[in-house]
Amino acid sequence: xxxxxxxxxxxxxxxxxxxxxxxxxxxxxxxxxxxxxxxxxxxxxxxxxxxxxxxxxxxxxxxxxxxxxxxxxxxxxxxxxxxxxxxxxxxxxxxxxxxxxxxxxxxxxxxxxxxxxxxxxxxxxxxxxxxxxxxxxxxxxxxxxxxxxxxxxxxxxxxxxxxxxxxxxxxxxxxxxxxxxxxxxxxxxxxxxxxxxxxxxxxxxxxxxxxxxxxxxxxxxxxxxxxxxxxxxxxxxxxxxx
Numbered sequence: 001x002x003x004x005x006x007x008x009x010x011x012x013x014x015x016x017x018x019x020x021x022x023x024x025x026x027x028x029x030x031x032x033x034x035x036x037x038x039x040x041x042x043x044x045x046x047x048x049x050x051x052x053x054x055x056x057x058x059x060x061x062x063x064x065x066x067x068x069x070x071x072x073x074x075x076x077x078x079x080x081x082x083x084x085x086x087x088x089x090x091x092x093x094x095x096x097x098x099x100x101x102x103x104x105x106x107x108x109x110x111x112x113x114x115x116x117x118x119x120x121x122x123x124x125x126x127x128x129x130x131x132x133x134x135x136x137x138x139x140x141x142x143x144x145x146x147x148x149x150x151x152x153x154x155x156x157x158x159x160x161x162x163x164x165x166x167x168x169x170x171x172x173x174x175x176x177x178x179x180x181x182x183x184x185x186x187x188x189x190x191x192x193x194x195x196x197x198x199x200x201x202x203x204x205x206x207x208x209x210x211x212x213x214x215x216x217x218x219x220x221x222x223x224x225x226x227x228x229x230x231x232x233x234x235x236x237x238x239x240x241x242x
Contacts, residue, residue: 005166007030007064008028010024010053011061012053027220036200036212037200038200040208046219054072055090095148111125135154149177149183167198173204185210205235208231
């Protein structure tokens, strides 16, 4: 399989007044196309910073970041915006849906902004995603009329509307009850089985167990990697690394 993500000696430093915080301290990793990767670590370990840099939401201080044909550390802000719009799908813990748009409009918005396919094709794709995610009957409703699980399904559909090369999920089950969280993980697993590359940041060993493998970050460093599959083994390893 081809490497989709290649990161070498990645650092990120934040400066607030006289205070310097080094969120990432020289991370190197490679993610193969078709992988489902979970990233775990304590709060402040750097895992969300890594996700934001891979998604073009933040810029590295040093090091190289390659996603497909794009060297993110070499792109300007306009180029990063185009990269985010066309090549990456995002799923967040708190859904980030547009409250004054209905479900279908929320899903179609990134594709309309991209302007890379016709409105007819966008409508066809959104219809397929609505059906696949079991929310066709919610298409005309607004986010406040939906349950948390339904809102996350809408967010997943929105993330896939532009057929992204890389899906980034930041605590996608963190704001859901266990049953809805399990549904979201099942959906992500199904997309992954069809070849979608996924990187998921999570605090949950149960969620991480659904991934192909788990990366552990501590104090801005990549400190371990282990297979997914066993919630208990992942939870034990996370405790060991505290």
